[in-house]
Structures are given as structure tokens and as C-alpha cells.
Amino acid sequence: MNINVVYLVTVFVISICSVILHELAHGLMAYALGDQTAKLSGRLSLNPLKHIDPVMSIIVPVVLALVGAPIFGGAKPVPINTRNLKWGEWGFALVALAGPLMNILLAFIFFLVGNMTGVLVNESGSLGYYEVIGGIVCSTGLLLNLGFALFNIIPIPPLDGSRILYALAPDFARNFMRNIEQYGLVIIYGLIFFCSSLFSAYLMSGQAMFINFFFWIVGVR
Numbered sequence: 539m540n541i542n543v544v545y546l547v548t549v550f551v552i553s554i555c556s557v558i559l560h561e562l563a564h565g566l567m568a569y570a571l572g573d574q575t576a577k578l579s580g581r582l583s584l585n586p587l588k589h590i591d592p593v594m595s596i597i598v599p600v601v602l603a604l605v606g607a608p609i610f611g612g613a614k615p616v617p618i619n620t621r622n623l624k625w626g627e628w629g630f631a632l633v634a635l636a637g638p639l640m641n642i643l644l645a646f647i648f649f650l651v652g653n654m655t656g657v658l659v660n661e662s663g664s665l666g667y668y669e670v671i672g673g674i675v676c677s678t679g680l681l682l683n684l685g686f687a688l689f690n691i692i693p694i695p696p697l698d699g700s701r702i703l704y705a706l707a708p709d710f711a712r713n714f715m716r717n718i719e720q721y722g723l724v725i726i727y728g729l730i731f732f733c734s735s736l737f738s739a740y741l742m743s744g745q746a747m748f749i750n751f752f753f754w755i756v757g758v759r
Contacts, residue, residue, distance in 0.1 A: 544671055546603060548678045553599040554586050556644060556683050557613035560690070561589045563640035564616040564633055571629045573622035581616045589613045599682065607734075608741035609682045610689035615696060627705040634701030638687040642748065645683035649752045652676030681745055688744040694726055695719035 562584070565576030576582055581589070590596065594612040602609045623629035652658030657673035658680075693699035695715050700722075704712055718725065730737055 545674055545678065546600060548675050549599055549603040549609065549682065550596065552675075552679050552682050553595060553609075553611055554590060556641060556679075556686055557591075557595045557611060558584060558586055558589045559640050559644065560637040560686060561613045561616050563636040564618070567633045567636035568616070568618050568623065571624045571632065573619050573633075575619045575622070576616045579617050608685050608738050608745070609678075610685040610741065612686070612690065631702045631705035634698040637698050638690050641683040641687035641690070645680050645687070645748065646752055646755075648676045648679030648683065649749070650756070652680065653752075653756060653758070680749070684745045684748050685741055688741050692726070694729075695722040697722070697726070 565581045568576050591612065591614050599609050599611040618633055620630050655672060657669050658676055690697050691699040693703040696719060700715055704715060
């Protein structure tokens with residue numbers, strides 16, 4: 539099979555799996571903190587149809603892969619009733635944090651597999667065909683999940699970062715975030731398209747920081 543086809547299929551499959559687990563992490567954390575809205579809505583499920591957004595879960599990651607840009611994406615937000623959550627705003631912040639943390643955990647798992655098997659650190663020319671495919675899978679899973687995490691922690695509503703910031707921010711900042719939430723996706727898409735080089739630099743530098751941290755954890759650097 540052509541390596542480029544393997545890469546695109548890998549991006550597609552890992553994107554779907556990653557956004558499912560991201561949203562499932564939100565729902566499970568909310569459930570643990572007392573809110574059953576996600577469960578009653580059928581979102582505590584591994585069924586892709588419950589979670590994927592055709593644009594952010596499929597089209598955006600695949601198009602970014604085709605043009606060679608850093609990959610990110612998202613899914614349909616899990617419904618949360620904040621009034622049911624323990625610890626109020628701090629509970630909501632924990633729910634928001636659960637999604638990006640899941641992606642960081644997945645990235646670390648791909649890193650560990652790739653590092654232990656050598657497919658992430660060896661030159662591709664010294665590897666066999668199936669080892670090259672393993673390298674594609676591990677590197678894609680690593681970078682894609684870090685991209686998902688870094689994208690979602692941007693503090694612009696309705697992204698997860700805004701929910702975390704909301705628990706820490708003063709009242710005027712909370713009011714500002716509430717006022718711009720209805721325009722949040724427009725702002726996000728505007729930043730992506732009109733500040734693409736800055737956005738790419740943010741993702742790549744964030745990915746490099748986490749990868750260096752992962753190497754530090756395993757004692758390589």
C-alpha cells in the first residue's frame with residue numbers, strides 16, 4: 539500500500555478515535571461529579587456517530603494532513619448541566635480539562651510505543667516496510683493528539699481552555715467570555731485562516747515542548 543495512503547487512513551482513523559475518547563472523558567468526568575446529562579443523552583458511548591462532527595472531526599484533520607500542516611480538530615461538545623456539578627465552576631473546569639488530558643495521555647501512549655519499538659527514533663531508511671508503517675501510526679497518533687489538546691486549550695469560548703480560564707478569571711473577564719461565546723467559532727476560524735502561520739507556530743512549538751517532556755520522562759533527554 540502506498541505510504542501516503544497509509545498516512546491519510548491513519549489520520550482518519552486516529553482522528554475519529556481521539557475525538558471520541560476526548561468527548562467521552564468530558565462526559566465521564568461530568569458523571570463522576572454528579573451530572574448525568576451526558577449519560578442521558580447517550581454520549582457515554584464509543585459509538586462514533588454520537589460524537590463526530592463531519593467538519594472538525596474528519597474534514598479539517600484530513601485536509602491539514604494533505605497540505606502538510608499541523609493537525610488539529612474537535613467533535614460535537616458533550617452536553618453538561620453545570621448546576622448538577624460538584625464544586626460549581628471548579629467542577630466545570632475539571633470537566634473541561636479532562637478532554638485535553640485524555641489527548642495528552644493518548645499522545646504519551648503513542649510516544650511510548652514508538653520509542654520502545656524504535657520506530658520514532660530510527661531513520662526510516664533503516665526500517666522495514668511494516669516498521670515504517672508503525673512509525674507513521676505512532677508519530678501521527680503522537681502529533682495529532684497533541685494538536686487536539688493544544689487546540690482545545692485555547693482560551694476562546696467554546697473551547698475547553700475558556701472553561702478552565704473561567705474558574706480562574708475575574709468577573710469582567712467572565713462577562714467578556716460570555717458575551718463573545720456566540721461568536722467564538724467565528725473568531726476561532728478567523729484566527730486559523732488569517733493567522734495561519736502564527737497558529738501553526740503555536741501548535742508546533744507546543745508539540746515540541748510536550749515531546750521533549752516525554753523524552754525527559756523516559757530518561758532519554
